[in-house]
Amino acid sequence: MLSDKDLTRYDRQIKIEAFGKKGQENLKKAHIVIAGAGGLGSSVALYLTAAGAGHITIIDHENVELSNLNRQILHWEKDIGKSKVDSAVEKLTQLNSDIEILGIKEKITEGNVLSLLKGADGVVDCLDNFKTRFILNDAILKLRIPFFHGACYEFEGRATTIIPGRTPCLRCIIPRSPPEKKVPIMGTTPGTIGTIQATEVIKFFSGIDPLLTGKLLVYDSRYFTYELIRIEKNPECPSCGGQ
Amino acid sequence: MVTVRLFAAFREAAGKKEVNISAKNIEELIRLLIARYKKLAPLLIKNTDPLELEDIIVLVNGRSIWYLKGVETKLKEEDVVSIFPLIGGG
Numbered sequence: 020m021l022s023d024k025d026l027t028r029y030d031r032q033i034k035i036e037a038f039g040k041k042g043q044e045n046l047k048k049a050h051i052v053i054a055g056a057g058g059l060g061s062s063v064a065l066y067l068t069a070a071g072a073g074h075i076t077i078i079d080h081e082n083v084e085l086s087n088l089n090r091q092i093l094h095w096e097k098d099i100g101k102s103k104v105d106s107a108v109e110k111l112t113q114l115n116s117d118i119e120i121l122g123i124k125e126k127i128t129e130g131n132v133l134s135l136l137k138g139a140d141g142v143v144d145c146l147d148n149f150k151t152r153f154i155l156n157d158a159i160l161k162l163r164i165p166f167f168h169g170a171c172y173e174f175e176g177r178a179t180t181i182i183p184g185r186t187p188c189l190r191c192i193i194p195r196s197p198p199e200k201k202v203p204i205m206g207t208t209p210g211t212i213g214t215i216q217a218t219e220v221i222k223f224f225s226g227i228d229p230l231l232t233g234k235l236l237v238y239d240s241r242y243f244t245y246e247l248i249r250i251e252k253n254p255e256c257p258s259c260g261g262q
Numbered sequence: 263m264v265t266v267r268l269f270a271a272f273r274e275a276a277g278k279k280e281v282n283i284s285a286k287n288i289e290e291l292i293r294l295l296i297a298r299y300k301k302l303a304p305l306l307i308k309n310t311d312p313l314e315l316e317d318i319i320v321l322v323n324g325r326s327i328w329y330l331k332g333v334e335t336k337l338k339e340e341d342v343v344s345i346f347p348l349i350g351g352g
Contacts (some may be wrong), residue, residue, distance in 0.1 A: 172349035
């Protein structure tokens with residue numbers, strides 16, 4: 020149920036016919052886990068908090084470093100050395116004190132992933148490595164909840180929305196992890212991709228189609244292109260078996 | 263002819279976003295591509311003989327070649343092959 024304050028606060032989006040009060044109510048009920056409080060996580064968390072996603076959990080095990088600040092806009096100079104989730108929760112609760120925001124400082128592993136995602140209605144992939152992405156991918160397949168993937172490199176970004184049983188999973192398109200390394204990223208790239216992921220979350224929970232399902236968005240801000248590549252389930256996929 | 267769609271840095275290296283190539287499998291297609299667009303070679307392959315691809319994504323009609331037959335995946339005239347870098351930053 021929306022309060023009078025909600026109706027005022029979210030008035031401009033409630034006015035969108037396809038979204039309306041029903042969309043806002045559904046978003047208010049949703050519990051969304053944001054995995055990673057870095058470049059993508061900053062953008063996703065800010066927009067979902069502003070939009071009124073009712074319950075947000077943000078997970079990250081790292082502390083803020085100076086070299087994060089070109090893109091991780093939730094963290095400021097004063098936060099260097101502080102845990103990213105504490106820094107994120109501090110800003111997000113100031114932006115919207117009417118929603119529930121929880122920060123968990125933990126590394127996501129095969130051993131803890133299911134307990135970390137307990138009660139989640141959806142997971143946003145704001146990670147910087149495929150090893151952990153695959154752990155989350157397998158978990159969302161077990162839990163049958165959507166997974167909103169995003170990734171960046173220099174001026175390039177990717178995004179797709181994975182719905183177990185309906186779409187290919189992450190491993191259907193990316194079978195193996197590339198070597199882990201610190202990659203070059205223009206700060207605005209995760210800003211754009213995170214905004215797209217947050218939009219997908221809002222659309223999913225308010226029932227607005229079409230989503231980036233069965234499609235991989237390939238974004239290139241250097242040459243101003245957004246393109247969609249059709250992706251298919253893979254019967255040989257070790258994670259979902261093409262189901 | 264197989265339609266090859268190149269994305270991101272590969273597009274820049276080739277100077278083209280779409281190329282039509284006649285090839286019987288992925289290996290032949292990659293060899294013809296790097297012969298035609300030399301700047302693509304270091305981006306697409308680690309080894310020439312045997313052909314070993316870099317960490318890239320190659321989809322044939324939306325399906326990863328790694329679940330098909332890798333570089334030996336056969337191609338048909340009307341196939342669409344999408345090639346792009348694997349990226350994972352956040």
